[in-house]
Amino acid sequence: MVTSPDARGRFGAFGGRYVPETLVPALDELRDEFERAWADRDFRAEFERLSREYVGRPTPVTEARRLSEDTGLHVSIKREDLCHTGAHKINNALGQALLARRMGKRRIIAETGAGQHGVATATVCALFGLRCVVYMGVEDCERQKINVFRMKLLGAEVVPVESGTKTLKDALNEAMRDWVTNVGDTHYIIGTAAGPHPYPYMVRELQSVIGIEARSQYLERYGRLPDACVACVGGGSNAIGFFHAFVPDSGVRLVGIEAGGDGIETGRHAAPLTAGSPGVLHGSYSYLMQDEFGQVLGTHSVSAGLDYPGVGAEHSFLKDSGRAEYTSVTDAEALDAFRWVAQCEGLIPAFESAHALAALRKGLFEPGEHVLVNLSGRGDKDMETASRILHL
Amino acid sequence: MSRIASTFAALRARNERALVLYVTAGDPELAELPAIVDALVEGGADLIEIGLPFSDPIADGPTIQAGTQRALDRGVTPTSVLRTVGSLRSAVPLVLMGYYNPVLRFGHDAFAKSVADAGFDATIVTDLTAEEADDWLRASRANGLDNVLLAAPTSTDARLDEVCRRATGFVYAVSRTGVTGAGQEAPIEVQFLVRRLKARTQTPVCVGFGVSTPEHVRMVCEVADGAVVGSWLVRALAESWYGGAGRADLVRRIRDLKDATRG
Numbered sequence: 001m002v003t004s005p006d007a008r009g010r011f012g013a014f015g016g017r018y019v020p021e022t023l024v025p026a027l028d029e030l031r032d033e034f035e036r037a038w039a040d041r042d043f044r045a046e047f048e049r050l051s052r053e054y055v056g057r058p059t060p061v062t063e064a065r066r067l068s069e070d071t072g073l074h075v076s077i078k079r080e081d082l083c084h085t086g087a088h089k090i091n092n093a094l095g096q097a098l099l100a101r102r103m104g105k106r107r108i109i110a111e112t113g114a115g116q117h118g119v120a121t122a123t124v125c126a127l128f129g130l131r132c133v134v135y136m137g138v139e140d141c142e143r144q145k146i147n148v149f150r151m152k153l154l155g156a157e158v159v160p161v162e163s164g165t166k167t168l169k170d171a172l173n174e175a176m177r178d179w180v181t182n183v184g185d186t187h188y189i190i191g192t193a194a195g196p197h198p199y200p201y202m203v204r205e206l207q208s209v210i211g212i213e214a215r216s217q218y219l220e221r222y223g224r225l226p227d228a229c230v231a232c233v234g235g236g237s238n239a240i241g242f243f244h245a246f247v248p249d250s251g252v253r254l255v256g257i258e259a260g261g262d263g264i265e266t267g268r269h270a271a272p273l274t275a276g277s278p279g280v281l282h283g284s285y286s287y288l289m290q291d292e293f294g295q296v297l298g299t300h301s302v303s304a305g306l307d308y309p310g311v312g313a314e315h316s317f318l319k320d321s322g323r324a325e326y327t328s329v330t331d332a333e334a335l336d337a338f339r340w341v342a343q344c345e346g347l348i349p350a351f352e353s354a355h356a357l358a359a360l361r362k363g364l365f366e367p368g369e370h371v372l373v374n375l376s377g378r379g380d381k382d383m384e385t386a387s388r389i390l391h392l
Numbered sequence: 393m394s395r396i397a398s399t400f401a402a403l404r405a406r407n408e409r410a411l412v413l414y415v416t417a418g419d420p421e422l423a424e425l426p427a428i429v430d431a432l433v434e435g436g437a438d439l440i441e442i443g444l445p446f447s448d449p450i451a452d453g454p455t456i457q458a459g460t461q462r463a464l465d466r467g468v469t470p471t472s473v474l475r476t477v478g479s480l481r482s483a484v485p486l487v488l489m490g491y492y493n494p495v496l497r498f499g500h501d502a503f504a505k506s507v508a509d510a511g512f513d514a515t516i517v518t519d520l521t522a523e524e525a526d527d528w529l530r531a532s533r534a535n536g537l538d539n540v541l542l543a544a545p546t547s548t549d550a551r552l553d554e555v556c557r558r559a560t561g562f563v564y565a566v567s568r569t570g571v572t573g574a575g576q577e578a579p580i581e582v583q584f585l586v587r588r589l590k591a592r593t594q595t596p597v598c599v600g601f602g603v604s605t606p607e608h609v610r611m612v613c614e615v616a617d618g619a620v621v622g623s624w625l626v627r628a629l630a631e632s633w634y635g636g637a638g639r640a641d642l643v644r645r646i647r648d649l650k651d652a653t654r655g
Contacts, residue, residue: 008523018492018519020451022544022566024551163457169448176450183546280493280519281448293469294497295447 001247001323005313009197010285012321015313017196019176019283026183031198033103038205043102047095054127055084055094057209061217061372066344071360072367076226077347078214078374080238085120087350087377088210088238093120093189095206097128100187107131107186111175113140113168113234114305114352115147116377117191122156132156135174137167140304147381165298168234168308172282192235193312196283200240200313207241210374215245218372226372228253228365232355233273233326234306236315238376243324253325255364256315257355259301260328270299272311273319273326281310287319302331302385303351305377329358337361338379339390350377351385395485395513396538396561399438400596400617409653410562410618411436411609412598413625413646414489416443416456417473418463420633426480428629431639433483435646438653440482441516441620444473444490451491451518455623459630470494478510485513487540487561492520492528500531507537514538514561522554529558540564543589545581556593563589565599565616586615609652621649 002011009015009031017027037043051057059082064075080088093110100108108130112118118134125132134151138160141148151158164170172190179188193203211229218226229246231239233256246252261269269275272287281288281296289297289309301307318324329337334351337358342348349357353376365371379386393401403410413432417425425442432440443456445463452460470490477486488507495503495517507515514537520528522541529539538561543552545566555563567582582599589597599612600620612619628645632638 016524017521018524019521020518020544020566021521021542021551021555022546024521025544025546025548028548163461164447173448173450177453180451279496280491282450283519290493290497292497293471294494295464295469296493 001321002317003244003247005197005201009201011314011317014278014286014316015197015200016285017283018280018285019196020180022180023183026179027196027198029103034099034198034202037099037102043098047098050094051091051209055090056082058213059083061214061221064345067341067360070344073360073365074368074370075360076218076372078210078242078372080210081347081349081353081375081378085116085123086380087116087120088207088241089117089120089191090123091209091241092191092203092206092237093117093124096187096189097124097130100130101128103187105185105187107182108189109133109135109175109178109186110189110191111135111168111171112191113171113307114303114350115140115144115151115381116305118156118158119147119150119154121189122151122154125156126154133159133178135159135161135171135178137161137165137171139166140168140171143304143385144381145384167299168304169296169310176282191237193237193240193314194235194282194284194286194310200284203237204240204244204314207237208244210238210241211243211245214242214372222370224370225249225252227369228255228371229374230255230257230356230359230371231374232257232306232352232376233311233315234259234270234308234352235310236312238374240312240314242374243318247323254318254323255359256324256326257359258326258328259303259306259355260330261300263330264328268300269328270301270307270309271328272309273315274328278316284313286313286316287311302334303355305350305352306355327364329355329362333358335389338386347375348379349375350379351382353377394538394561396439399485400562403438407655409613409616410438410596410598411650411653412439412441412600412618412620413437414441414443414620414622415629416445416459416463416626417476418445418466418468419459419626420629421466422468422472422476424633425476428633429480429482431643432646435643436650437484437646438618439485439487441487441489442473442477444470444488444494446491446494449491453623455626459626470498474506474510477512482511486511487514487516488512489516489518492517495528500528504531504535504537508535512537514540516540516542516564518542522551522558525558542566543585545585549588552588552592556589556595559593559595562596562598562617563593564620565589565597566601567599567603567612582612583615606648606652609649613653619653
């Protein structure tokens with residue numbers, strides 16, 4: 001099983017670099033510098049120290065007894081919701097900010113959908129005294145007002161993006177444009193495992209701590225591995241970080257859950273692996289949602305963080321190789337799970353993570369099977385939207 | 393010799409540089425494209441780049457991005473663009489400028505054939521770097537199309553070698569580390585980039601991204617074989633194509649740009 005990209009930055013057929021020439025030298029520099037840093041014991045020690053002392057790692061695995069009773073499965077949850085800033089996003093933001101500092105870049109840009117990556121980036125920029133500009137679609141700014149405020153409070157500049165569909169993909173376009181213009185002093189912290197090489201690989205490495213911890217915690221607690229690992233997939237950073245350590249364990253099913261929106265059959269969804277086809281978006285060859293002419297389609301999901309028409313290249317590779325499987329749950333199923341998990345376990349998941357939890361009720365697993373779900377973030381940011389949708 | 397190569401040879405014989413103009417297909421309406429091409433040629437365009445609107449134009453600045461969005465909102469597709477271009481006769485070479493995903497979606501061979509059949513002389517695929525370009529280069533060469541590749545001030549010498557080895561027609565030198573957009577100063581770094589390219593290739597070098605006035609054109613033409621004007625024209629067309637004096641005024645302003653290419 002391929003777990004590292006080849007010289008052209010590809011996982012099998014997927015990945016690569018499809019960017020304006022201006023960015024290629026910056027991507028070369030980033031690739032080389034990340035390789036050096038990742039092999040540097042001092043860099044790793046600093047990353048691990050901050051992960052421990054600042055982010056709060058390791059995050060626990062929690063046995064979910066009442067979900068288990070309800071589903072007839074044996075359910076455990078990896079608690080990335082307990083990370084500082086409320087989601088796994090900070091693992092990547094912290095690593096890349098350390099890298100930017102090492103590269104002497106004092107200005108950081110980021111795109112954000114749900115705002116979790118923007119908040120994580122603004123947070124580490126505050127920690128290291130770096131300038132921070134976050135691009136966010138105007139529709140997402142509306143959906144995730146509290147995170148906009150948090151970013152501003154942390155000293156970041158939030159730039160609302162009016163172009164295109166006004167969501168995550170357009171925020172990414174604007175961030176790319178900024179990077180093309182300011183590549184000399186600026187590092188672009190992409191928040192997900194998509195984008196041109198080396199991002200899918202680098203983000204995977206920085207997030208792989210999720211699966212490394214979860215695998216050893218599970219073994220220690222239960223003396224065995226789970227039958228299945230489940231995670232939500234938008235761009236796919238929490239899922240790839242979670243899956244990575246389990247890829248060699250051929251007995252462990254890897255299940256990615258995409259955003260089914262109003263239902264795959266309606267076309268109003270954000271599920272490129274389930275219902276898309278391979279193409280080039282944001283610098284990478286991977287599955288995406290596109291029309292017959294190769295125009296990228298608008299997406300729909302109640303979850304801003306999953307509302308993205310593309311997906312990380314390594315997921316496309318894992319899908320086509322058969323090592324991982326991908327399916328979707330609808331907005332309605334995710335919202336049901338949101339409430340269900342809150343009331344059964346006292347855990348309020350982010351809308352994104354609620355998709356992964358909803359998969360427990362989709363008949364994907366045999367009774368009694370051990371299922372480990374990655375709870376990638378907590379739902380505080382979604383309270384306002386939830387209170388409008390769920391009339392309690 | 394390709395039509396583009398002949399164009400540059402004829403310009404050289406007259407001691408002129410090339411005025412390359414960019415227009416987004418479908419902005420204004422696609423039905424206007426033949427008349428727009430006529431006006432650009434009348435003003436003195438030596439080559440015309442026709443932009444194929446793509447949903448996610450990561451390399452374009454706000455002006456061209458907005459034009460792209462207007463074109464997409466009007467329902468412009470690659471098929472309708474190729475059909476319209478196929479119906480017009482241009483006295484100057486035409487270059488299709490776009491992004492890679494529509495090419496990939498059509499298939500390299502089918503797309504190259506359709507583009508050549510429509511009467512294009514070359515393509516520029518903005519997000520296709522030299523190392524990913526070879527399949528497309530093979531298909532387009534087989535259909536008689538030139539391939540314009542981009543070179544940037546940030547490109548290393550090794551990368552410029554790769555670009556120059558593959559580019560035909562002309563090399564498109566990005567004039568500043570940045571995205572397209574009118575109203576900026578024509579930069580100095582262009583001189584160094586052009587010199588580096590000229591040391592590597594006989595293929596003509598044109599400079600674009602940020603070139604918007606006769607002064608910019610003159611500066612660029614002191615060192616390069618041509619200047620590409622994009623955002624300025626996209627804005628001018630959006631603002632005045634339908635106005636009373638629109639066409640005549642546009643032709644006059646293009647003539648000023650063309651005059652700046654004469655040595």
